[in-house]
Amino acid sequence: MASTTTRGYLMVSVSYLIMGSIGALVDYTTAPESGLLVLRFVTAGLVLGAVFARRRPLAGVRRPGIPTRLLAMGLVDSLTLLLFFVALRETNVSIGMFLEFMAPVWVAVAAPRVFRGRTEPVVYVALGVALAGLATILWPTISGHAAHVSALGLLAGTVSGLGYAAFQIIVKDLTNRGVGAVTIVISEMSINSVVLLPLALWQTVGAGRHMTGRDIVVGIVLGVVCTALAYTLWTEGVSRIRVQHSSILGYLEPLSAPFYALLLLGEWPGPWTLMGGALIIVAGVLVVTMGERTDGVEVTPA
Numbered sequence: 001m002a003s004t005t006t007r008g009y010l011m012v013s014v015s016y017l018i019m020g021s022i023g024a025l026v027d028y029t030t031a032p033e034s035g036l037l038v039l040r041f042v043t044a045g046l047v048l049g050a051v052f053a054r055r056r057p058l059a060g061v062r063r064p065g066i067p068t069r070l071l072a073m074g075l076v077d078s079l080t081l082l083l084f085f086v087a088l089r090e091t092n093v094s095i096g097m098f099l100e101f102m103a104p105v106w107v108a109v110a111a112p113r114v115f116r117g118r119t120e121p122v123v124y125v126a127l128g129v130a131l132a133g134l135a136t137i138l139w140p141t142i143s144g145h146a147a148h149v150s151a152l153g154l155l156a157g158t159v160s161g162l163g164y165a166a167f168q169i170i171v172k173d174l175t176n177r178g179v180g181a182v183t184i185v186i187s188e189m190s191i192n193s194v195v196l197l198p199l200a201l202w203q204t205v206g207a208g209r210h211m212t213g214r215d216i217v218v219g220i221v222l223g224v225v226c227t228a229l230a231y232t233l234w235t236e237g238v239s240r241i242r243v244q245h246s247s248i249l250g251y252l253e254p255l256s257a258p259f260y261a262l263l264l265l266g267e268w269p270g271p272w273t274l275m276g277g278a279l280i281i282v283a284g285v286l287v288v289t290m291g292e293r294t295d296g297v298e299v300t301p302a
Contacts, residue, residue, distance in 0.1 A: 008240025009288050012249050015234035020256030022226050024264040031215040032203035033085055038196050039216065043223025045189035048182055048232065057182040066179060073170045073184070074191025080163030081196070083156040090153025094138040097254060099157030101134055104247035106165035111243050114169055115176075123244045126286040130251040133279030137254060140272050168238070168247055175239035185231045245287045251280045 029036060048057070061067060087096035104127055108119045174184055204210065211219070238246045255277045258269040269277075 004240050008237045011233045011237030012241065012246045013252055015230040015237060016250055016252040017256045018230040019226055020253045021260040022222065023257050024260040025218050025222055028264065029215045029218045031211045032209065034196050034200040035204045035211060036215065036219050037081065038193050038200040039219035040222040040227055041189040041193045043220050044227035045186050045193065047224055047228045048186050052182045057180060057186055060179065061183060061187065066177065069170060069174055070187040071191065073167060074188050075195065076163050076167045076170065077188055078192050078195040080160050080167060083160035083163065087153050087157030087160055090150045091157060095149065096157050098134060098138060099161050100164060101251065101254065102161040103164035103168065104250060106162055107168055107247040108244050110165060110169060119244050120292050122286055122290045123248065126248050126283040129279050129286065130248055130283035133276040133283065134251060134254060136276030136279060137273050140270060168243055171235060172238055172243040175235065181232050181235035181239065184235050242291065245291050248287050249284055251283060255280045
């Protein structure tokens with residue numbers, strides 16, 4: 001039987017491979033991003049609440065310190081999503097994605113200070129390989145035309161990367177404190193929905209726009225598959241492995257995105273994508289085979 005750590009690596013990897021489809025699915029719609037996000041998060045929360053209702057997943061959220069951490073997690077996640085959209089609009093997709101996926105670097109630096117552990121040298125090696133792979137995938141877009149860059153976009157992208165790192169560390173801290181994956185995801189979906197609802201209403205109803213049938217179907221698929229399923233797998237997996245390792249495996253998401261674009265949109269991945277993807281796979285193999293295995297146990301400060 002696979003060890004707890006091995007199952008954690010599998011859960012995290014599968015979750016990122018599922019989430020790689022989000023970009024292609026969103027391209028399939030015409031709805032404002034905020035409206036699609038709220039539909040996605042509400043759907044995910046309702047599905048998880050219905051499936052796990054008998055387990056009373058929110059029963060333990062009143063334990064000392066947990067509500068504050070859950071609220072911080074949701075607010076940081078919402079802010080990160082909004083800043084990422086700003087970065088995409090004020091720069092371009094490639095630069096925005098690269099800044100967002102600097103998060104594993106910040107995790108590698110911050111995690112030892114939060115969890116009183118250390119980041120192994122192989123993590124930094126894998127980080128370098130993964131970042132080189134991501135840059136390779138994005139290079140044709142960056143070099144193909146004059147990149148639109150603004151100070152606001154660069155700032156938003158950088159802060160979104162820091163926020164994504166903070167989100168991962170908070171989730172790891174919550175799992176270390178015994179908070180279940182379903183509890184974390186339902187809380188995250190609820191807070192995100194409340195925070196993003198005013199913007200969604202303004203960009204849809206306030207702007208005289210509406211969601212088409214296709215938008216609603218895609219939003220439900222995003223909620224059930226890419227959020228309820230993928231986020232729960234990811235959170236459960238993060239509880240079993242080092243957060244530095246799970247963050248590097250996150251590069252599987254941009255790796256898989258072009259292949260969903262092929263499947264759903266008919267866009268063939270080019271040689272740069274294949275070369276960059278190979279580097280990302282090497283980075284993942286490095287942390288899985290050479291990283292320290294702790295079965296997800298890290299020391300959390302009191």
